[in-house]
Amino acid sequence: MSGFDETKLDDADETVRVRFVVNGRKVACEVAPRETLVDCLRNTLELTGTHAGCEMGACGACLVQLDGRAVHSCLMFAVQADGANISTIEGLTESGVIADLQAEFHRRNALQCGFCTPGMLVNAQELLSQVAQPSRGEIRDALSGNYCRCTGYEAIVDAIDAVAKARSEGGGTT
C-alpha cells in the first residue's frame, strides 16, 4: 500500500440528495450511497424510535411503514427510498392510527425494555390491515420475524388479539 488512498475518501465523501415524505412532512437529505434507511432515519432525521437489532432482516426492530406496507429499514439503502412515503413509530403515534394497539400493549404489559416494541407495533398494524380477525396462530406466524428477548410473546399476542376483536366489532377500518 502506498500513501493515501484517495478513492476511499472520495467514496465516503460522495453523497446523494434524496427526498421523501416522512411522517407526513416532505424532507430532503444528503445521504451516502452506502447509508441504510434505518441509519438515515435514526441519525440524519433523529427519528430514534426506529431501532436496529441485527441489520440483516432477522429481528424486525427496524420495521417502518413505506408506502403503506411494513418494510425492514435495515435492508434498504436510503437512496432506494427516494420518493417514498414513510411512517415511523413517531408518526404513527402522532396520527393516532395505532393508539388502540399502544393502549392495549400498555394495559397488558406487552413490553419490557421496549426495544422491539416499535417494530412489533408496525407489524401488528400491518397484520390487522391485511387480516381482520387473525387467529392466535396467525398472529404468532405474522410476528415470526419480530424478535423479543424480554417478554414471553404471549402478552403481545394477547394484545393484538384483543385489538383485532375490538376493531372488527367496532366495524372500524382504522
Next chain:
Amino acid sequence: MSAPLTSLDRPNSYIGRSVPRPNAKRLLAGRGRYISDLRLPRMLYAAFLRSPHAHAKIVSINADEARTLEGVHLVAIGTDLAKICTPWIGTLDHFKGMTSAPQLPLPLDRVVWAGQAVVAVVAESRAIAEDALELIEVDYEDLPVVVDIDSARDAGGPVINPGSANNTCFRALLDNGTVDHAFAHAAHVVEEEFSFGRHTAVTLEPRAIVADYDPAAGALTVHHATQTPYQFQDLYSRHYGIPEARVRVIATDIGGSFGMKLHVYHEDMAVVGLSILLGRPVKYVADRIESFVSDIHARDHRVHARMALDAKGEILAMDVLDLTAIGAFSTYPRTSVVEGNQVIRLMGAPYRFKNYRATLEVIFQNKVQTSQYRAVGHPIACAVTERLVDMAAAKVGLDPFAIRAQNVIADDAYPQTSPTGYRFEALSHQACLKRLHEMMDYDALRAEQADLRKRGVYRGIGIAAFVEITNPSPAFYGVGGARISSQDGAILSLTPSGEVRCLISVTEQGQGTEAIISQIVADQLGIAQEHVKIITGDTEVTPHGGATWACRGAGIGGETALRATRVLKRNILEIAALILQERPSALDIVNGEVVDAGTRNQRMPISEIARIAYFRSDTLPPGTQAQLTVSHHFAPQGYPFAFTNGIQGCSLEVDVETGFIKLLKHFIVEDCGRVINPMLVDEQLRGGIVQGLGAALFEECRYSETGQLVNGSLAEYLVPMPMEMPDIVIAHVETPTADTVLGAKGVGEAGTAAASACVLNAVNDALSPFDATINSIPITPTKVLKTLKRF
C-alpha cells in the same frame, strides 16, 4: 404487619395489584432514550479491529495509513491505554486458589480469543472509523489453540496463560455425609453424563456506551447501558485514577440486559480511555456480529452425575463432577466461577437427602469469556437433578410426580440446610407440586399421550422442580473483596405541592422496577401512585446501592423503599400533629389526606403540610424543623439469600421422522413470596421461560476446531421466535420471607431455571418407546434423529 400489606380493599393499596407500568408509555410511543440513540456535541465514534485468531502473538501493528485518513482522530493500541488504565484481575478472595490473567483494555502482545479487540480507531463517524480499520495491518504469529474441555485438561497440552502449570482456573470440592457408603448400599443407582452448550444473551439492543471526559473539570461522565451504574462508577474511578465523586455513570433506558451488561468488557474500558485521551465524548455501540464474539457467553458445562436411591425410591445421595470452560480468563469483577459454584450448590436442592459430593473444575480455553447470565447455574443444576430423578422414577417404577412428592422437603419441615450448605427459610415444594398436577390436568394429559402413541404420535410430558437464589447478602460478592453492594438506598421527598419523589439505587431494564417501587411508596404513604415519581440509574443523584442483579430489585430495593416511606410518613404526621394539635399516632394518611386514624375523617391534605413546611415555617411552633426529605439504606440481614421455589411442566410433541420438537404448552407454579404486581411477575416468568426454552431447543454458540465462532449472526444463531413458543400457564403460591416487612423475594430467574430441564424430561418421555435418550442441551433435530439412529 402482614395484614395491611395484603388487603386490596383499602384505598391506595397497591401491593399485590396488577397496575400497568407508568414508564412504558414512552417506550410505546418510540420515545425511549437508549444509549444507542444518544448524540452529544463533538462526539466521536469508536470502532475496533478484532483478532481473527483464537490464540496468537501480536508481532507488529501498522496503523500509519489509518492515522492519516480524513476524519480519524485517534488510533490506539494496547500500550496507549495501558499508560492510563491499571489492569484488572477477575478473581474473588472467597474462591480459594482461583487464578486469572490480568487484563487491559487492548492487549499488549497476545490475543486469546477470536474476536478480541486489538486496535481502536476513533473517528467522526462510525463509517469512517470502520474504513480506517481496513487500512490497519496486524502481523500475528499463531499459538496453539485450546478449544474444547478435553484438550484444555490434557496434561502436557498447550497452556493458555504463560507461567501457569495448567489451564485450571479454579477447583472446588464439597463432601457431606457418607456418599460412598450410600452408593454401596443403594438399591438403585442412576448415572449420566450431560452436556450444556454455550449460549449468549442476545439482548435486542447490543452493548452501548458513551464516555465523556472533561479534562477541564477532571470529571468523567459515562452513559452506559448497564444494570449496575455504581459498580462501574467505582471501577472507572479506580482503574483510571479519577476520584469517585468526579465519575458519574448514567444508565438510561436499556434494551435488555439479563446479567450480560454488568460485566467489564475490554471495549467499554477502552472507550473510557479513548475519551480521556481525546477530551471528547466517544461512543461505541456493538454491532450484532461484535455482540456474538464479545458479549459474555453462558453455560458450557459437562456434568457427570449419579444418584443413589433405596428400593422404595427414596433419594440417598448424589455425586457430581462439573467441568466448565470459561474462556481464556475470568470475568471482572464478578468472576466466571460463580456459575459453576451455583451449579454444584443447587444440585438436588428441592430434595431431602443428606449425602452429597461434588467436584467443580473451571477451565480456561481460547474462547470469549463466560459469566453470569440470567439464572446463573440454575438451569444446569436443575436439568441434571431433574433428569436423574426421572431416570430413577423409571427404574423404581414410580410416576414422575410420585417420586418427587416422596422426596421433596416437606413444606412444614423448614428451616432446612441443604447438604451443599444453603440455608432455606421456608419453601413450598409440596404445595407447588400439587397445584401443578391439577393445573396440567396431568392424568388427562397422560391418557391423551397413550392414545396418540397408538397412532404413531409421540408426545412427551416433563416436569422439573427448582430452587432459585434471590436477595443476595454480602455473602455473594462483598466477602470476596468485590466492591459490589448488597444494600440499597433511597431518598424520598415530599415536594412542595404534596407529591413524592423517590431516588433509588435499584435500576430499571423493563422488568418494572420503577412501577413496583412507586406501588410500594404509594401504598405505604397513602397517596395515589401517579403522585409518586421514581428516579433511577444516575450515580450523581441516586444513593449508592447494589442496583439490579441476582433478583434483588423487588426484595431488597422494595424493602428499602418501604422503610424509607415509613420514615417519611412518620415525619409528615409529626408536622400534621403539630398543626392539628393531635398525637401523631391518632392520624393517618389516606389518598393524600391526613385523616383521623380511627374515623378516617379528613383533616387536611398533605399538600397543605408541605406548603406550610416549605413556605410558612414561621407558623409552626418554635423549634420545629420539618424533615420532608428522608434517606434510608437497607442491607439484607438474617438469611444470606432468600430462596424461592417452584415447579414447571410442559407438554410437547416430537416428530420422529424429522427430529423437530413442537412445544404445546408450558406450566409454572412459582413461589416468590409476596407478589407486588402479579402482571409484572407473570411477565418475568414468561420471559424467563422463553429464554430457557431457547436454550433447550435452539441456542448454541458453535465453534470451529480453530476456535472461530461459526454462527455469529441472528440468521445462524437461532433464538426463540413467537411462532415457536407456547402459551404459558401460571399459578402462584406465596410464602413471604420473614426477614423483611415486605416479604418479597426475587422472580426474574425462576422461569429460566427449570424450563430447559422440563423440556429435556419431556423429550425423553416422548422418546421412551424407542429406547433412545438425550442428555445434551440444546436438543436439536439432529440430536433427536441421532439417538433414534435415523441420521
